[in-house]
Amino acid sequence: MCLCGSGAEASSCCSRFLDGDAVPASPEQLMRSRYTAFARGDARYxxxxxxxxxxxxxxxxxxAxxxxxxxxxDAPPVADDAKRGVVEFVARYRESSGTRGRIHERSRFVRQSGRWWYLDGVHS
Ligand SMILES: [Zn+2]
Known part of the structure; x- marks a missing residue:
């Protein structure tokens, strides 16, 4: 199962994006694939x-x-011609020290050159 928690197989979820075989069609897909990249340590992606x-x-x-x-x-659906999108998420992690933490972020995405990009995020 994909690390992003979608419930889908990785091959039909985030792996195709990390492998460069497809580009995310929505801010949520991009957000999920970026989480998976964090989990895999894929700084390049x-x-x-x-x-x-x-x-x-x-x-x-x-x-570590x-x-x-x-x-x-929250991941409001975006229109076909939308240039901006947002995704709000919580990601949980554990540091090597054993300390657990969570990131609660509302991320902003923009569509340029036919694909979605992560712009920035506001933490809460
Ligand atoms: Zn995934």
Missing amino acids: LMSTWHPGTAPAELSLDD TQWLGLEIL
Whole structure:
């Protein structure tokens, strides 16, 4: 099953995006695939889906962080011609020290050049 918690097989969910065989058709698909990339330690995919205007110069992931699950709280459907979208989620993790944490974020996405990009997010 896919790490993003969709209930689908990884091959028909996030893997095709991380493998470069398809591009996410919605902000939610992009959000899920980025969570899966965090869980797999795939910094390359995270950078390649981050809007160039807001992406960090480089991204180093802490391999010791274990991602425990993703819960999508809100992912309003987007129209075919929509240029912006939002996804609110909670992601849970455990650090190597054993400390558990959660990220509650409302992420913003933009559609440019025929694909969706992660722009930024507001934590709550
Ligand atoms: Zn998935």
